[in-house]
Amino acid sequence: MNQDRLRLLLRQYFNDSISKADCLELLNHLDKNPNEVAGFIDETLPDLSAGEVFSDDRAAAVLNRIKADARFRREAKVVKFYQKRWLQVAAMLIVVLGVYLLVVNKTQDAEKNTIAVVPAKPIVPGGSKATLTMANGNVVVLDNAANGIIADDGAARVIKAANGEIVYKAGDNAAGKPLAYNTLTTPRGGEYQVTLPDGTKVWLNAASSLSYPERFDGTERHVKLTGEAYFEVAKNKEKPFFVEVNKVTVKVLGTHFNVNAYNDENEITTTLLEGAVQVTKNNAHKVLTPGQQAVISNGSNNIQVSAANADDAIAWKNGYFTFNDDDIAGIMKKVSRWYDVEVEYRSSRTDQKFGGTFYRSKSITELLHHLEKVGNIHFKISGRRIIVMD
Numbered sequence: 001m002n003q004d005r006l007r008l009l010l011r012q013y014f015n016d017s018i019s020k021a022d023c024l025e026l027l028n029h030l031d032k033n034p035n036e037v038a039g040f041i042d043e044t045l046p047d048l049s050a051g052e053v054f055s056d057d058r059a060a061a062v063l064n065r066i067k068a069d070a071r072f073r074r075e076a077k078v079v080k081f082y083q084k085r086w087l088q089v090a091a092m093l094i095v096v097l098g099v100y101l102l103v104v105n106k107t108q109d110a111e112k113n114t115i116a117v118v119p120a121k122p123i124v125p126g127g128s129k130a131t132l133t134m135a136n137g138n139v140v141v142l143d144n145a146a147n148g149i150i151a152d153d154g155a156a157r158v159i160k161a162a163n164g165e166i167v168y169k170a171g172d173n174a175a176g177k178p179l180a181y182n183t184l185t186t187p188r189g190g191e192y193q194v195t196l197p198d199g200t201k202v203w204l205n206a207a208s209s210l211s212y213p214e215r216f217d218g219t220e221r222h223v224k225l226t227g228e229a230y231f232e233v234a235k236n237k238e239k240p241f242f243v244e245v246n247k248v249t250v251k252v253l254g255t256h257f258n259v260n261a262y263n264d265e266n267e268i269t270t271t272l273l274e275g276a277v278q279v280t281k282n283n284a285h286k287v288l289t290p291g292q293q294a295v296i297s298n299g300s301n302n303i304q305v306s307a308a309n310a311d312d313a314i315a316w317k318n319g320y321f322t323f324n325d326d327d328i329a330g331i332m333k334k335v336s337r338w339y340d341v342e343v344e345y346r347s348s349r350t351d352q353k354f355g356g357t358f359y360r361s362k363s364i365t366e367l368l369h370h371l372e373k374v375g376n377i378h379f380k381i382s383g384r385r386i387i388v389m390d
Helices: 003-014 020-032 034-044 056-067 076-111 328-339 364-374
Strands: 116-118 131-133 139-141 148-152 156-160 166-170 181-186 190-195 201-204 208-213 221-232 241-245 248-252 256-261 267-274 277-281 284-288 292-297 303-307 320-327 342-346 353-359 378-382 385-389
Touching: 003 020, 181 190, 201 208, 241 256, 248 256, 248 267, 267 277, 277 292, 284 292, 284 303, 320 328, 328 342, 328 364, 328 385, 353 364, 364 378
Parallel strands: 116 378, 166 190, 221 241, 342 385
Antiparallel strands: 131 139, 131 181, 148 156, 156 166, 181 208, 190 201, 201 221, 208 221, 221 256, 241 248, 248 277, 256 267, 267 292, 277 284, 292 303, 320 353, 378 385
16 A cells, blocks of 8 residues: 555544545555554654643543444454454554544534534545546446456456556457547545556546546557646656646656646646656747746746745645645635535635645544634535635
């Protein structure tokens, strides 16, 4: 299991939004790799390790909460995990989960006096959700699909891996078959990962789609994007890779980069982390080097290149919201996509600027409370509508 996947599963468990299948995957990994997971938390989530020291009684209460989780008691394999590994993993979980509970409890106390909430179905963070539309029109709901082969037309085999990722493998009878295109689509509140036929890895953010062929014939590789995605392109000097998005083309040979091109944004932003890319719109061209980004305003051919914070650009992929002097309108666009909510403005202070980092796995009430603390703004939750108020 890679670190991004492990980080996502841990956060989903702590936020109580993890699915049964993902929960079992996390526990199986903990069972086999307790020291690795402990080290991972120690190295990559140090901010969660600070906080109140728990008494024996409170520590026992946390352990009892985990043991009482019905998802863990339904499977004999999971019960066996507790019998065999509980003492080894307990210390690790107690630190992370304990601090999480401490933060949640404090936040919930504060929310009683700040964020007005109209009772409704809870708003939970987004997760691993997508649909795959095949060339023949068949639609596969990936979060419900079983692991293994989900499609095989002879030209290509589509596999859902154990970690939920979609992977393409060459079929046995590709010769002579017409080129077929698939489309991976994430809803609001969803994200997904796919490995394309050439080995290129793509992470798709919420409310996005990626269209690509089942195999890359010819001398070029072309995909079409709407929304936002992070690419790790497989190197092939003889067959350049092109991302086409809203009249803009990004050309690469093998590199890591992020493209943000939502229809409700005024700009298309390409941020380069590794390698080199050429960004083109009509007759305008710019080549980026690592640490740079290209911004193209809608309705303009002008490509503005500047230094970029790569960590900010891919914060969403790593499970964070990062706000860097963002106004509330820009922030709420990200919030609405991830939590699948509508936003209504009754505030005259929408030009306020905010900064900071926040886990995407946490509850929306925690995020809104955080914004209330740092700005002169208030929120009301009514069903799936967030009302921004003075």
